[in-house]
Amino acid sequence: MTLIRELSRRGFLNMGAAAGLGLMLPKTGLIRPAFAAAPLPPVAEEAAMIAWGYVGPTADEGWTWAHDQGRLAVEKAFPKLKTSFVESVPYSADASRIYRQFVADGANMVFANSNYGDFLYDVAKRAPEVAFYECDGRLAMENLGTYYVQHWYPSYVTGVAAGLMSKTGKLGYVASFPVPSVYSGTNAFLMGARSVNPAATVQAIVINSWFDPQAAAQAGTALLDNGCDVLFGIMDEAAYLQVAEQRGAKAVMWNTDIRRYGPSAYISSIMVDFGPWYVEQVRRRLAGEWTPSEDILPMAKGVDRDAWGESVPPEVAAQADAAREKILSGWSPFTGEIKDSNGAIKVAAGQTMTERELYEWNWSIEGVSGLDA
Template structure:
């Protein structure tokens, strides 16, 4: 099958069918020593399972852009993909069909837990990668971006730009990736404006523009003058533009949807990671591991919006410089929403701890 072929979920279930650099921080070594045979580029098939449509303009589009850059490096490589893979037994059938189609590497661009692990366990000769995963086996690894640093930097700008000291966050699900994003943004804001609070409204979807619009409108009505979130569409930026508010986005540059309101975005670039992983698989050197894509190397803040005052951009970027130099802003004391100290003075939350964050920080409402 030539090119970046789409296998629809209907076909798969029927059993039919055929920048930012990348600094990698190994987070967990593979427990086994599995080796995969080298592959000729023209004989390789890489399969991708996406959580949303590749045209969503957000998370899945960011992965698709990375894949397209990877394919320019390996022009003879064959790829297939399925969009909007559900979090259900259907996912298992889709990943199993990838294996049946002859894929030597299967990459899930979201967390599918046991749905992908069960397939990987039964296909030891296939390399599997799971974005936002948690487990490493002989042939299953995970990768994720340390987006909390970019969120913190943007939060600094939010804390300096808000007039009401009320930030609004359009959330999706109360999972660690969302919790870390919201917490980091609020902590960044509080570092320069301790009076800042954040109200979260979760819409129980990664891509639901109507629900995101309703949530953003409710947050604006409650007095929030700076909106942020983690959705895959620009809906709440449109609300901010219409109501004269400021907003920070996720995944890609979305300023065209609200040029007067756009502050920045947590921008993603998976291309270098995909290039490295595919090259390792082709040469027979791939090994399962857990990998973080770090600030400036796979994830970063976007170019500041046109209406961000230069002095505010400079203060936020000074924080970015310190983080890049090795300083972490996630140092105690850090209290939870009830006021209880969760990170003691002098203690540091490392990336693994932030990756598993399951409690809201002080000043947060509506998150967990």
């Protein structure tokens, strides 16, 4: 394994990339092939090199750490191949240089664990013999697929718990950027809370970073000062959980189980597990079966809630898990009527949002403040 370090912080996601092919996503999981292209030829395991470009540090105990666990799962499943990774790939021309270096080093497959847009696409176009995947990507190509997780479902489930546990009905959200993953997370969380407390609201504060403990702690403090008593967010570290612990509030986290930083505050976390998916894609590449796909991993098979925290009452856990079981049985909570933050009807009564719409969600529902301009 080789390690190259890049010290730049994660850049802003390129949400202006072309939309690519339509994502017709069943709640059961994988989407469909992106192109009816011929598979890339097989590669002997001992001759293979698989590379990862990471948006953050592997020690973040968050998003990048979770992806790196998937890389380690690949090494365990295929001990004869080599893996390589670069941490904290910047959102700049340096990203293209890093991905070009992977190709020059002989990579047969390259994963980007965030959206790098043209900085990745230009490299993929010039290396048709290499398989590429872009996490949270918006454009599929003949040798580039996309992957992500249906995090909006466990966000809804934890929202049910938050709505039951909140005394003020005011929920706070520490947001990275106003991007679809944040809109879908805040909206789903509030819809879960409103299923048990119709008066609940969510106030978001955007800190323009995925990993900034100081800014996240300041945002969490401000939200609690404003009357919120349950915090949620999409950070790659535990700062706002620590604030909630110190202030006697509650919190729902993202990526991994970090309850040790706030055991009394911890409700749950949106947990991601890319290991089985990474292993399967590498297997397909080695076997000569790989063609690009657009995959979104479903709840219970790539994303889920964590085990409930010690302060979550059994009756709260049971009610939230009842919603989880309904979703796993095929029910969608994202059925209209749904209004946006200005009161306009965006989803008509009886209409259910498609997975594509959930993936691309770029507006706040009624009751969420702080994201829309």
